[in-house]
Amino acid sequence: MSTGASGFLERFEGVLGKLPGDSALRAAAAAAFRASGLPGDSRGRRIEAWKYTSLRAVADAKFQREAAPRHEAETILAGLPLLDAPRIIFVDGAWRDDLSAIAAAGFARFAQQPDFGTLTWPDREPMVALNTMLAEDGAVLDVPADHDGGVVQLVSIAASDADFHPRHSVRLGRGARLTLVEISVGQGTYLLNTVAEIHVAEGATLTHIRLQDEAASAFHVSTTYADVEAGATYDSFTLNLGARLSRTEVHAQLTGKGGAAHLNAAQLLAGSQHADFTSVVGHTAPGCQSRQTVKNVLAGKSRGVFQGKIEVARQAQKTDGYQMNQALLLSPFAEVDSKPELEIFADDVKCSHGATVGELDAEQMFYLRSRGVPEAEARSILVRAFLAEALDAVADETIRARLEAAVEGWWERQAA
C-alpha cells in the first residue's frame, strides 16, 4: 500500500509530541497539509505553483523506515567528490557525528535546537507543511558578524526506502562570509524533502552551491527561503543531475538596499526524469540586483521545468532583475516548460527575461566530426560547452571542478 498524504498524516498523529520543537506549529502545518494534499494527487487541490509538476508518483510510492538501512552509507560516502573542508553528514535524514567533521562553534543540530524560523509558508507550500510536520533533524549554522566561515559541506545520504524531511537554518551575521556546498545522493526509492531558511545580514555573502545527484528512482524536493539584507549577497548555483523527479524551489527576498541574489542552475536530464526549478525573487528594497540563468539539457523523454517570478514592490526603485532560461533538447521526445513572470509595481526598474529552446547546431557537429571526433563525443563537447557558461557562475575553481566532474559522471552514465 502506498504511503500517500494520509500515510504521512497518520504517521504525524503517532509522533506528535515526540518530535522536537513547537507542537502547535507542527499541528497547524498538518492541518494545512490535510487541506492541500500532495500537489498533483487527484485527491488534493489543484495548485497553480505546481502546474507543471505532479507529485502523484510520490503519493503512489511506499516509504517505510526499516531497522537497518538497505544500503551502505559509508560506501556511498566514500564515492563522493568531497572537498577538504568541514562536513556535516546526514544519513537517512539524521545527523551523523561519527561521519561528520566540523569545528566546535557555530554548528548545531535541529534535533537539539529546533527552530522553524520566520520565513517559511507551510500554509502555502504543501511540501513545506509536510516538512514542518515531520522534520526531525537538520543543520543549524551560524556565522558570527565579520567572520569568514570558509567552506562547509552539507551532505545528505539516503540509504533506506523512506522519506526524510531535513530542516536547515543558515544565518550569516553582518559582514560574514560562508560557502555552503550541499550534496545529496542516495540509493533506492526515497523522498528527500528539505526545507532551508537562510538569513544573510547586511554586507554578508553566502555562496550556496548544490549538487543533486540522487538515485534514479528517488524523489527530491527542496524549498529554500532566503532573506537578503542591505548590501548582502546570496549567490547560489544548483546542479540537478539525479532523481526520478525533483523540484528545487527558491524564495529569495531582497529586503535591504543594494542586496543581490543570484539563482543560477543547470539541469541535465535523461530517460523519464523530471526536474522543476521554481524561483520567486522579491525585490522589496531599492537598488537591488537579481540574476538567474537556468540551463536545461534534456535527453530521452525527460522534462525540464522553469518557473521564475520576479516581484518588484512599489518602493523597490532602481531594481535590476535578469532572468534567462535556456534549454537544449537532445531528443525529439524531451520537453521543456518555461514560465517566466514579472510583477512590477515600481516605475524606475530594469527587468528582463528570456527563454531559448534549441537543438545542437548541425554546423558545429559537422565541424567537430570532420576533425575526427566521433558523433557521441562531439555531442558531449557541445553540450558541455552549453553548460560551461552556467558553470562559469561558480567562481571557486575547486568547487567548479567538482561540479564538472559530476557532469562528466552523468555523461558516462548516459553512455553506459
Place this chain on the structure above:
Amino acid sequence: MLEIRGLAASINEKPILNGIDLEVPAGEVHAIMGPNGSGKSTLGYVLSGREDYAVTGGTATFNGVDLLAMEPEQRAAAGLFLAFQAPIELPGVNNANFLRTALNALRRAHGESELDAVQFLKLAKAETKRLAMPDDMLKRNVNVGFSGGEKKRNEVLQMALLRPKLAILDETDSGLDIDALKIVADGVNALRRPEFSALVITHHQRLLDYLVPNKVHVLLHGRIVRSGGPELAKELEKSGYAELIAEAA
C-alpha cells in the same frame, strides 16, 4: 589517392555537382578554380561528408576505400581534412582542448596512445610558433572572437597537428594579407611528401605562386571543364572565366 568518378550531388534537391571526374595521385597538389557558385565548396563538403548534401550519383574512393560510405569522423580517421572556408565558432570550447580531443580521436582510431595535456601542449606550441600564431589562440574558445585571418590560421594549425593524407583547402587564402598567405602556403608545403596530397580550392592565382600545384582544374556548373598545369591558373588570372562560361553555354 583520391579518385572521383561522375560525382553528382544536390542540396535541397537543387543539383550542384553534375558529374565530376577527378584524380589526385599521392604526393600531388591540385588546384580547383572557378567562378562563384560553380560548386567548389560543395565538392569539399561532399568529400568530407556533410549531411545536408545528397550524393545523387558517381563514386569517390580514397586510397581504394569508398569515401562516400563513411561517416565524417571515419573520413578524418582515414586521413581526410577539410579546411573550412568559414571556420565554425565553438563558444565554450577551449581551442587547446578541441585540438587535443581531435588529435586523440585520430590517434585512437589509428591504435596509437593518446597524448596527455603536457605532451599535447608542447606539440601545439611548436606548431603555433611555426605558424606565427600568438600562444593565446590556444587558450581562447575555438574561433570565437578570431579575426578572419586568425580563423584561417587556426585551420592550418589543425591541419598541421592532425597531419592528414589529403587536405582540402577551401579558399583558405581569401581575406589573407600576403604575409598570412605565405604562412598558409608554408604550412601546406611543410606537409608535402610522397604520401600527402592537397586539393586547393581558390579564386586567385596568388596562393598558387607559393603553393605550386601539379595540376589546375576549372570547375563550372558542377563539372570540370578544363584541366592543365600551373600555367592555366596564370591564364585564368588574365582572361577570367568569361570565355569558359561562353564556351560552356
